[in-house]
Amino acid sequence: MRSLSCGRAAHSIVDRQNFPSDALSLTMQMNSTLIDPRHVIRKYSLAELCQSADDYYQRIADPRPLMGKPFSSITEAPELLISMGQLLSDLQLGKTMRVLEFGAGTCWFSRFLNQLQCSTISCDTSATALGIGKRLFRDYPIVGEHVAAPEFLVFNGKTLDLPDNSVDRIICFDTFHHVPNQEDVLAEFFRVLKEDGIAGFSEPGRHHSRSPQSQNEMANFKVLENDIDLDSIFRIAKRTGFRRCKATIETASKSVFFLHKGSSSFDSRSHVGLAATLKAERQRYMARKNVPLTIDVDIVNSGGAKWLCKNVNEIGVVKLGAHLYDADHNLLDLDFGRSELMRDVKPGEAIAQSITLSFPYGGKFYLVLDLVSEAICWFENVGSKPIQVEVTVQ
Incomplete structure (x- = not known):
């Protein structure tokens, strides 16, 4: 040929x-x-x-x-x-x-x-x-x-x-x-x-x-x-x-x-099929400055793509992430924290996940919790709905 x-x-x-x-x-x-x-x-x-x-x-x-x-x-x-x-x-x-x-x-x-x-x-x-x-x-x-x-x-x-x-x-x-x-x-x-x-x-x-x-x-x-x-x-x-x-x-x-x-079949190396349903155990939290706060979240893979927990250079690896907003809902830190999944999650599966965060100063804050596929996208950008919790730091 x-x-x-x-x-x-x-x-x-x-x-x-x-x-x-x-x-x-x-x-x-x-x-x-x-x-x-x-x-x-x-x-x-x-x-x-x-x-x-x-x-x-x-x-x-x-x-x-x-x-x-x-x-x-x-x-x-x-x-x-x-x-x-x-x-x-x-x-x-x-x-x-x-x-x-x-x-x-x-x-x-x-x-x-x-x-x-x-x-x-x-x-x-x-x-x-x-x-x-x-x-x-x-x-x-x-x-x-x-x-x-x-x-x-x-x-x-x-x-x-x-x-x-x-x-x-x-x-x-x-x-x-x-x-x-x-x-x-x-x-x-x-x-x-x-x-x-x-x-x-x-x-x-x-x-x-x-x-x-x-x-x-x-x-x-x-x-x-x-x-x-x-x-x-x-x-x-x-x-x-x-x-x-x-x-x-x-x-x-x-x-x-x-x-x-x-x-x-799809997985989290692409944006196609990424969707999640999140639910926090509580809507309001009290925390102390520089003391780690752990928030528990129930998560369901409601899309059609498998979430990967490991990959080359972490590309397409799904994590629970947090955005930090002040009391007036102004964005302070888009990447305030990440929490790694322990295993791959197939469509329809539910997992219990926690994320631990530390606040360097006091005040009232809002955390927006969402999933992210590393180097691909935040799930919110393809249609999933994140959740919000209020944190008062003393």
Whole structure:
């Protein structure tokens, strides 16, 4: 397979001028007929298609335009950005999720996933492309710190060198239409995805092979430019074991679709499904200055997401938190205190939690108690109702 990520990224014939010609080119000219992608699959072995991917990248003198995607071309950028948004919006991503980008090419999409605080595995048949990706991460690092160092994986065309149930999400961005052995690849996707994992695809449409560029690439450069037949792909996916197949866009020129391994589930690495019901045992408290005060709270997970008590850099870890207000309800300290949960809390579960606070000066105060998912949001910001207690400090 040629770079699994190149696809419709509009590499012109100028980019290919040093590539060797192929007999299919002469066949097309003599017969004036469209090349059927099935003929490409029959003509070339999997090893040959994989080699053509690496050949392409080895002939690139300056890879920076590919490294600069999606902003390397004014004409391509709008479509690329729209496609990225469509894909990301339904993948149900959460921070620190382990995401495999299949057909990563120069890893520019992986870099943005890493910026979103995902743990990324960039996978491609071309070791040369992944080498460029390593350079991209080195020369243009993300803003801030990685939640995990980026990983790079050469794909042999058949199997992924990853354990079973080891990745949360798989992203294919203009990739799958280069894959000749779709069933083998989807079986590998199913194997490495966790039980609630999702594979998301942004691909060309059902007549992709007929475009002039696709015909040119198949004729001259040992490239498979297949049509995306969602009915066929979904049949294969279900036979492989995927539980649900969903298309959000299906036109002659564009396909965006998702394969779900099992039932969708959410956790506190994302804001989706965060909700809580809180109840304090008392509404008013007396305290002494600089003497710890403990407040007991009954909490119910009334949302659809599991609350995590541990994670990388505490991202998505749920805690009971307190805001401090003065007697006139003016905010004094948004992060007046935190209390860690002792275990994960599933939707519908109830826990008894306490928070211990010290007041450095006397007076009348109000505490607003709410849950927070660290580095994600306060629950109040997504619709939960916090509770308020009055504290008089002597």
